[in-house]
Amino acid sequence: MAWFRRRADDMDANGIATRSMFQTHGRVSAAISVVALLFSGYSLWETSIKQADLSVYVTGVATYGRDATAAEYITPAGGFEVLAIPVTIANSGARDAAVLSLQLDAINARTGLSARFESTYTTDGSYFSSTSDKRPRTPFSALVIAGHSAWSGTVLFYPSSYSNGKALTPVVKVRELNDAMRKKYAAEMGGAWSISVLREKLPSAPELAELDAYTTKLLNQNDTVELTLKLVSPRARSWLDAVTASPVAIAVTMPEIPEFRVERGELVRLRAETAAPVITR
Secondary structure, rough: HHHHHHHHHHHHHHHHHHHHHHHHHHHHHHHHHHHHEEEEEEEEHHHHOOOOOOOEEEOOOEEEEOOOOOOOOOOOOOEEEEEEEEEEEEEOOOEEEOOOOOEEEEEEEEOEEEEEEEEEEEOHHHHHHHHOOOOOEEOOOOOEEEOEEEEEEEEEEEEEEEEEOOOOOOOHHHHHHHHHHOOOOOOOOOOOOOHHHHHHHHOOHHHHHHHHHHHHHOOOOOOEEEEEEEEEEOOOOOOHOEEEEEOOEEEEEEOOOOOOHHHHOOOEEEOOOOOOOOOOO
């Protein structure tokens, strides 16, 4: 009977060891399954669910010009100020992101004049190599940036408003003011055509201040302008659609170039006062 008892005891020990082995194996398998599930979930999040995450990169290369090719009923005196800036927008999220437009807020550090520019056209290298009045360009349209991709292009920014509300006054109205001044101050001008004669003889004439408001520009020789670039995206419908991108700030300075060369349509390479900014999160 003792022999059978020892045999039973041995069987019990083997059974316990076997059961322990299976239990350990089960726990390992469960742990592996959990890790695999977590990895699958993370992979799904990164590849399909993660909301759009935009970053904006701007090089230190900015070009300034004046566009006087539009009708005189639209074009301000001296032409529209135009800023050409290379922009790259990267989407590190999984979902697509829409960018309706780009806004460029600018302020002249010397005069205090501020302006808002809107993305109006996009262009390529031919814009800078052309010397014609009508350089090639394409109207800016909303961008759809796929997940884990990027868009790069040169954007032409045109002014939509100035802190001086008269800076966008069309040429025809400026001409009307000049004609009215020539008639009113005919004696002081002595038959001269240029308004500069009146500035010398009667610098306090109130119409001159009005004329200066019409012809004011954001960028003049050796002026430094601070720029802040922002993206405009559609309103998010849910937290998954939320798109945010921090503004990019740069500063550029106009070189010492004669005013008439800018007015006749020459492009001017601006000096960057800061290194090319990169957004970090």
